[in-house]
Amino acid sequence: MSEPPVPRDRFAEHADEIRARIRERGGAPTIYDIAELAGVNPSTVSRALAKPGRISATTAERVHAAAAELEFRANPMARALQTGRTGMLGLVVADITNPVVFDIIRGAEQEATAAGYTLVIAESQESSENEAAAVERLLPSVDGLVLATTRMPASAILDVARRKSVALINHSVDGVRGVLPDVPAGVDQIMDHLAALGHRSVAYLAGPESSWISARRWTAILAAAEQRGMAIVEIGPHAPTIAGGRDALRRVTASRVTAVIAFNDLIAIGLMQQAADIGLAIPAALSVVGFDDIFGSELIVPALTTVRTDLQLAGRWAVSMTLGDAAGPGEETDAGLLPAVLVVRGSTGPSPAPRG
Amino acid sequence: MSEPPVPRDRFAEHADEIRARIRERGGAPTIYDIAELAGVNPSTVSRALAKPGRISATTAERVHAAAAELEFRANPMARALQTGRTGMLGLVVADITNPVVFDIIRGAEQEATAAGYTLVIAESQESSENEAAAVERLLPSVDGLVLATTRMPASAILDVARRKSVALINHSVDGVRGVLPDVPAGVDQIMDHLAALGHRSVAYLAGPESSWISARRWTAILAAAEQRGMAIVEIGPHAPTIAGGRDALRRVTASRVTAVIAFNDLIAIGLMQQAADIGLAIPAALSVVGFDDIFGSELIVPALTTVRTDLQLAGRWAVSMTLGDAAGPGEETDAGLLPAVLVVRGSTGPSPAPRG
DNA sequence: TTGTAAGCGTTATCAC
DNA sequence: GTGATAACGCTTACAA
Numbered sequence: 001m002s003e004p005p006v007p008r009d010r011f012a013e014h015a016d017e018i019r020a021r022i023r024e025r026g027g028a029p030t031i032y033d034i035a036e037l038a039g040v041n042p043s044t045v046s047r048a049l050a051k052p053g054r055i056s057a058t059t060a061e062r063v064h065a066a067a068a069e070l071e072f073r074a075n076p077m078a079r080a081l082q083t084g085r086t087g088m089l090g091l092v093v094a095d096i097t098n099p100v101v102f103d104i105i106r107g108a109e110q111e112a113t114a115a116g117y118t119l120v121i122a123e124s125q126e127s128s129e130n131e132a133a134a135v136e137r138l139l140p141s142v143d144g145l146v147l148a149t150t151r152m153p154a155s156a157i158l159d160v161a162r163r164k165s166v167a168l169i170n171h172s173v174d175g176v177r178g179v180l181p182d183v184p185a186g187v188d189q190i191m192d193h194l195a196a197l198g199h200r201s202v203a204y205l206a207g208p209e210s211s212w213i214s215a216r217r218w219t220a221i222l223a224a225a226e227q228r229g230m231a232i233v234e235i236g237p238h239a240p241t242i243a244g245g246r247d248a249l250r251r252v253t254a255s256r257v258t259a260v261i262a263f264n265d266l267i268a269i270g271l272m273q274q275a276a277d278i279g280l281a282i283p284a285a286l287s288v289v290g291f292d293d294i295f296g297s298e299l300i301v302p303a304l305t306t307v308r309t310d311l312q313l314a315g316r317w318a319v320s321m322t323l324g325d326a327a328g329p330g331e332e333t334d335a336g337l338l339p340a341v342l343v344v345r346g347s348t349g350p351s352p353a354p355r356g
Numbered sequence: 357m358s359e360p361p362v363p364r365d366r367f368a369e370h371a372d373e374i375r376a377r378i379r380e381r382g383g384a385p386t387i388y389d390i391a392e393l394a395g396v397n398p399s400t401v402s403r404a405l406a407k408p409g410r411i412s413a414t415t416a417e418r419v420h421a422a423a424a425e426l427e428f429r430a431n432p433m434a435r436a437l438q439t440g441r442t443g444m445l446g447l448v449v450a451d452i453t454n455p456v457v458f459d460i461i462r463g464a465e466q467e468a469t470a471a472g473y474t475l476v477i478a479e480s481q482e483s484s485e486n487e488a489a490a491v492e493r494l495l496p497s498v499d500g501l502v503l504a505t506t507r508m509p510a511s512a513i514l515d516v517a518r519r520k521s522v523a524l525i526n527h528s529v530d531g532v533r534g535v536l537p538d539v540p541a542g543v544d545q546i547m548d549h550l551a552a553l554g555h556r557s558v559a560y561l562a563g564p565e566s567s568w569i570s571a572r573r574w575t576a577i578l579a580a581a582e583q584r585g586m587a588i589v590e591i592g593p594h595a596p597t598i599a600g601g602r603d604a605l606r607r608v609t610a611s612r613v614t615a616v617i618a619f620n621d622l623i624a625i626g627l628m629q630q631a632a633d634i635g636l637a638i639p640a641a642l643s644v645v646g647f648d649d650i651f652g653s654e655l656i657v658p659a660l661t662t663v664r665t666d667l668q669l670a671g672r673w674a675v676s677m678t679l680g681d682a683a684g685p686g687e688e689t690d691a692g693l694l695p696a697v698l699v700v701r702g703s704t705g706p707s708p709a710p711r712g
Numbered sequence: 713t714t715g716t717a718a719g720c721g722t723t724a725t726c727a728c
Numbered sequence: 729g730t731g732a733t734a735a736c737g738c739t740t741a742c743a744a
Contacts, residue, residue: 027440028496030737041715046739056713076497077436078737081720086433088476088497096462099455099651106452109479118493120444120476123465137474140384141432141444269655295455296652299625386721397731402723412729434721437736716743727732 011037015069022070029070038066049074089117089319090138090145092131096123098240099294100264100311104148104169107315115323117143126208126240128152135160144322146315147171151210167321169314170213177321179314179336183213186307186340187220190261190289193305193342195228198351199259199287205248205271206236207263214263217291221261233257238267245270253280258287258351265290265297265306272300272347283349293343302346309338367393371425378426385426394422405430445473445675446494446501448487452479454596455650456620456667460504460525463671471679473499482564484508491516500678502671503527507566523677525670526569533677535670535692539569542663542696543576546617546645549661549698551584554707555615555643561604561627562592563619570619573647577617589613594623601626609636614643614707621646621653621662628656628703639705649699658702665694 018033031045038045040059048055048063055063066072080086089112093101105121112119122138124131128151135152138145144165150157154173160166161176168178194202204221207214218234225232235251238244245267252260252271262268268290275282282288282302290297293308317336374389387405391398396415404411404419405428411419422428436442445468449457461477468475478494480487484507491508494501500521506513510529516522517532524534550558560577563570574590581588591607594600601623608616608627618624624646631638638644638658646653649664673692 027736032737042737043716043739044714046737047714050739054713059713073492073496075437075737077433077442078720079739080433081431081437081722081737082739084720096465097458097651099458102453102455102458105477106479109452109477113478113490118476118478118497120474121461121465122469122474123462134469136429140429141474295453296655299652300655301657384721388721398721399723399732400730402721403730406723410729415729431721434736435723437721437738438723440736714744716741718739718741720738722736723734724736725732725734728730 011065011069015066018070028075029072030075031072033070034063034066034072037070038062085143086141087117088120088142089322090120090122090135090142091148091315092122092124092134092138092145092150093148094124094126094131094151095240096121098266099296100292101148102295103311104315104318107312107317108146108319109315110312111316111319115319117319117323119319124151126151128210132156139164144319146318146322148315148318149211149213151208165322167318169318172212179317179321179338181213181307181309181314181338182340183216183220184224186291186309186342187217187224189340189342190307191221191224191228191230193344193348194259194287194289195230197259197287197348199230200351201231201257201259202233203252203255203257203260204232204234204236205238205245205252205260205262205267206234207238207240207267209237211237211240211263217261217263231257235260236263238263240264241266242270242273245272246274249274249278249280252286259289259348260286261289261291263291265292265294265304268304268306268347269296269300272302272304283347285352287348287351289348298345305345305348306343307340308343309340311338314338367421367425371422374426384431385428386431387428389426390419390422390428393426394418441499442497443473444476444498445678446476446478446491446498447504447671448478448480448490448494448501448506449504450480450482450487450507451596452477454622455652456648457504458651459667460671460674463668463673464502464675465671466668467672467675471675473675473679480507482507484566488512495520500675502674502678504671504674505567505569507564521678523674525674528568535673535677535694537569537663537665537670537694538696539572539576540580542647542665542698543573543580545696545698546663547577547580547584547586549700549704550615550643550645551586553615553643553704555586556707557587557613557615558589559608559611559613559616560588560590560592561594561601561608561616561618561623562590563594563596563623565593567593567596567619573617573619587613591616592619594619596620597622598626598629601628602630605630605634605636608642615645615704616642617645617647619647621648621650621660624660624662624703625652625656628658628660639703641708643704643707645704654701661701661704662699663696664699665696667694670694 031042034045035042048060091108109119122134146167148169150171157173172178268288290304290306293306297304387398387401390401401419404416447464465475478490502523504525506527513529528534624644646660646662649662653660
């Protein structure tokens, strides 16, 4: 029964008492605990913590001291229940192991964190049912949703957009915000490059059938080829994977084209691996171009010529779009356009059999 | 004022009425709406939806029909507030763009989804302050936390583990569950391989200073080298990136070793790129081994010899560990050990100058 | 400026 | 087996 060696003030003692009570009930400190310690009403605590200025400086300081003392952390669930805002943002991607989405995730995560939001990620595994399920699961918990390379039909997307703020990546639906690579710009650079190398006959290796962006690339390539008087064929669809690219080679050689443009780098890499396996020289016998400039494209030999778009930027933009509902009504359908730039490496070379 | 063309029952009409009311208040259907439509008490709705069996078959059916009719989705925030369980799991990684973490994320996401949980991801960008902040931010919203290659001190980890269920990846702290690669097994395979090729003098390219797993690898390599009578030196620390690997080359050549073991594949790849730039032949002049077998390691030329661990499995295990609090007290400190297997490719070859 | 009190949508604890 | 009713922790009119 000895006095404490160091004299402690009422505040500290009371804090100990409250801490003990908190521990006993096995929970976290609440605004009621803070209120008690600071000697004010819980609502005052709420105000002091959430809306600065609305409270007298001295009370605010007492409240903050008490909150710090008890290591108070507001319960996001309770707050969300009341306000309807959860502070979370959803990101749905087709395939987490696809290098393309890494950058999207990173950009989205950065922007979300910077804005004080927490990013929730779901993977659809390229299946539209999975995707719909993921969206359904995420929707009640998030303030906004980013759909990257979605496979959902436009009607479903509009349904979702009606319920929550939505932004699209690599997809476009009227009335929904989105960010797209500048496909025509990238395609024009490819076609100019191939034309300069003497290629007159080119194949496009399509991505998945349900891929909106693959269709868009094909449209642009078709137009660019016509415009330049080049022969163009579409081959596919293909899974957007290395395996998908390997499977494509036979049809490519059979088509006798001198250059191929793959839907993405993974398909391009698979095609090149398969070509190496059967002794087909690249670029001597066949030039190959990809899209995305993923990690690995400059490691492969020969290094892959590809169209780079800043997907990290896409992630950032998309997040800020879902957050920025402040955009005027005229901006609703606006699609951010990502610059695309052709990175020329070793997988493209002079056409082996220039005609004419 | 005409009768509806198709006769509709009371249920459907009532549903319309309720739907109108919901729309008017601008919210989502609640169990009160369901209760009204089904003609039961809200608490009965809750029971029917959450705990099957506790309710009569007929009421359960009526409730489910009403819920389906109104497209009811339980509000996760309200549920979390009451139960204390949020249905979310946190995953904190050092660097999202590091290929190693992709697999971890995917495995974690799969396991979490399979268990009915939603995965929340945060990135620490290799900074322990960022990491602490991320953990602090996530903690109140999640039921459990997976820390992958954490940079936090053991004391902080234990603090977190006291508040929520925690599992570690590539890190070990007494009293906290975790999953680790079987480092000695992987190292033994490397050393046997190098010894068989005639290498007698080897360098280890360390990872970041704060990396627990880098220290662990060094310890194992040191022991294995001593045991085999090989010369071993540690060089570093290095950033776990391609740039970090490039920076390492000068010290490596200066050390006159005939083989290097890099902390991870990125460092190994950077080293090889730099070697190619200065005309140093690999593996003729220098053998290189990495860890992780990331995407890209088999694309580079020569392809990288590396120790593969199933990081996707690591993600799955870690998630199931945080979920499985059912584990007995004796299992608390148990660390799952991931099999490690050496994948021999082209970056290792006979020692250029076998001594003796 | 601060206190009072009524929710937010669930689940949990009682009764009946 | 089902119905009242009180939490959960916070925000927000409305009063004072």
